[in-house]
Amino acid sequence: MPDYYELLGVPRDATPEEIRKAYIALVRRLHPDRNRYPGETELFLEVQQAYEVLSDPQRRAEYDAQLPPPVQAPSPVNLSTYFSRNTLLKISETQLLYVLLELGVTAESQSRALLNVALAIDRSTSMQGEKLETVKKAIIDWMDALNAEDLYSIVAFSDRAEVIQPSTLYRHAQRTRSRIYAMQASGGTEIYQGLRAAYEEVLRGYAPERLNHVILLTDGHTYGDEQACLELAEEAAEKGILISALGLGSDWNDSFLDRLASRTGGSAHFAASAEEIVRLLNHLFQQFRQTYAEDTLFEFQIPEGVEISYIFRLHPETLPLATQSPLRLGPLLSQEPLVWLMEFRIAPQALRKDHLDVLQGKVSLTPLGSHAPLSFPLRLRFPVSGEPDPSPPPAILVKALSRLTLYRLQEQAQQQAQSGNYARATRTLHYLASHLIGQGERSLARTVLLEAERLQREGKLSEEGKKIVKYGTRALVTSNDREKGREKDAPVS
Amino acid sequence: MPLCPNCQHHNPVGALFCQECGLQLVASEATVTQNIRTDQIRNSVAELQQVASPQRIVTTTWLTLHLLDTGHLLPLAERSEFTLGRVTENQPILPDIDLTPYQAHAHGVSRLHALLRRKSENVIVIMDLGSSNGTYLKGQRLEPHREYPLSHGDVIALGKLKIQVLFRGR
Known part of the structure; x- marks a missing residue:
């Protein structure tokens, strides 16, 4: 008997819609005409x-x-789940539940992915002088890391966009270098212009087996076109193109860039100095090369009375994600796990039965260069009990949450400061500083305390301090246990 | 419902960290810092990671000291009695647990400050060892060399060093 599922290239649990789509695609190609x-x-x-x-x-x-x-072939990818407790408590108030999910590649994968990348570079007036010169140098250095078969393009934008280098293969690069050097700063910042042009370049070279990625480099706020940018990000995500953002200096809009990146599964970074751009670009490209699958998608449903207060990607790049399904989790690397953490708020009315499916859904991804998607069905079912679960939560979850807590405190302080509640914001900053000292992060703690002083003196936080603290605590979330953990266990005397 | 011992914030059931001040509210499964003295920290951590499975640590730990200022957790296991203090040079009797890494000196911890003893499964007592700055339980200064029973979640202070005691296997 032929395996019809294999014939259509769908998993055995495929939905009727998936079957229909696969069928239509095949028929188009195979029709006798x-x-x-x-x-x-x-x-x-x-x-x-x-x-x-x-x-x-x-x-x-x-x-x-x-x-x-x-035939049970060992799955090349593994999904593990960790829960803060194993039962829900039958009580008349809202309770919290934490779930950590970890996706890891178990198969050996040697393929080095080819790139299809566009850089969109802000060349508005604020970039004038040394900043732009350093960026130019950074990009030219970075170009050496490209392979002969990598597709790349470069767009410069201010209030309009100019394609400096249309999508091309690396071997023509000499001319690009001179064009980059000739770039001049002028005009305002309209991110949409640059993003759109860069997106079109990537779209022209689009291939599913390549890494299709737009990298946005900016130092300023964009005015009035945020919504258009986010819609473009949505469109890009649907086409399988990711957007990552590098913010330079202290004046750019961090929450906007976070949202832009998270819509597509990309990542957002902060470069305090232009020198750091080179490091960040290299870091991004190293990850690109390691990518195993780019389209990791998390689809889920939650029952009434259950709310997801946040979803946070912890690894490989820390980023707050949207809490709606479908959720793009971003690239899965072959050497590092993809880890995300969810906080659920469960209202008493959800606990009517003796068990609750807190979440149902699936995680799916297509390894690069393959046409067979992998799918992991997920059902988080918890018994409802009158007695609290005595077993302690898994260490991996507590550790992740302990780091995330610092980031959340920082977020909380910013919100409190923004709403004019300086006393509470100052207190939160002090809490944050003492945690940071406890973890040996002295210079970050100092920045936090300086910001607390500034808040009392001037009634606001500094833009630069805000970003240092936000991205500093965010970096702690991702920091490598094995490397950093050892340093931090050392006595703090 | 769970009350944060540090800032008195009422957290929802299931919270692992205080939502107000970020304090860790529960002990985790294998906490692998079973440090008795500073110089042994690294070795013991490495050893534990190699030899002991998480379950074993959980079953042998009877009390965890939670240092409120720094958030560190020190699990106590194996023996049923530990002295707390700080190590200085030329000291004849050394405490079992050296609190120097947690700013013990600045907080007024004596060299041999207090003793924790496990009398039975759920009875754990504390005794001040004649310290200069005193040992406090729930804000009350303890008479030296007398045993006081502890309960889960109590905050003790050695001088000004605040430590929350977390029982295991309640």
Whole structure:
């Protein structure tokens, strides 16, 4: 008996919609009027037959019943889940539950992904002078790291965009270098212009087996076109193009760049100095090369009475994510796990039965260069009990949350300061500083305390201090346990 | 419901960290810093990671000291009695737990300050060892060389060094 699922290239738990889509795509290619190779007409007929069976729920069920169990190949990717406790408590108030999910590649993967990258560089007036010169140098240095088969393009923008280097292969790079050197600063900042032009360049070179990525480099606020940028990010995400952002200096809009990046699964970074751009670009490109799958998607449903207060990607790049399904988790690297943490608020009315499915859904991804998507169904079911769960939460979760707590304190302080509650904001900053001292992060703690003083003196935080603290605490979330943990266990005397 | 011992904030059930001040509210599974003295910290951590499985640590730990100022957790295991203090040079009797890394001197911790003893499964007592700045339990200064029973979550202070005691296997 032929395996109809394999024939259509869908998993055995595919939805009718997925089956229909796969069928239509195949039929378009294999139709006797259009196919080109011998044997494809026969294949077309088999696909027809497969669809007839699988699209009819009753015939599909009969077919499934006699289908031999699938050959269990070891999955190249593993999904692990960790819970802050194993039961929910039957109480009359809202309770919290934490879930940490970790996706890791177990298979050896040697492929080094080819790139299709566009850099969108802010050349507005504020970049004038040394800043722009350093950026130019950084980009030219970075170009040495490209492979001969990498596609890349460079766009410069202010209030309009100019394609300095249309999408091309590396071998023509000499001319690009002179064009980059010739770049001059002038005009305002309209990110949408630059983003759009860069996006179109990536789109022209788009190929599913490449890493299709726009990198935005800016030092300023954009005015009035935030919404257009976010819509563009949505469009890019649907086409499988990621956007990552590098903010330079202290005046750019961090929450906007975070949102822009998170819509597509990309990442957002802060470069305090122009020198750091080189380091960040290299870091990003190292990750690109290691990418195993780019389209990691998390689809989920939660029942009434359950609310997700936040979802935070912890690794490989820390970023607050949206709390709606479908959620793009960003690239899965072959050497490092993709880790994200969720906080659930569970209202008493959700606990009517003796168990609760806090979340149902699936995580899916397509390894680069493969056409077979991998899918991990997920159901987080918890028994509801009158007694609290005595077992302590897993260490990995507590550790992750302890680092995230610092970031959240920082966020809280900023909100309190913004709403004019200086006394509370100052107190929160002091809490944050003492935690940072406890972890041996003295210079960051000092910045926090300086900001607390400034808040009392001037009634606001400094833009620069805000970013140092935000990205400093964010970097702590990702920091490597094995390397840093040892330093920090050393006595703080 | 869980009250933060540091800032008195009422946190929702299930919170692992105080939402107001960020204090860790629960002990985690394998906390692998079973440090008795400063110079042994690294070795013991490395050893524990190699030999002991998380479960074993959990079952042998009977009390965890939670240093409120720094957020550090020190699990106590194996023995049923520990002296707390700080190590200085030329000191004849050394405390079992050296609190020097947690600014013990600045907080007025004596060299041999207090003693924690496990009398039975759920009875743990503290005794001041005649310290200069005193040992406090719930704000009350303890009479030296007398045993006082502790309960889970109590905050003790050695001089000004505040430590929350977290029981295991309640």
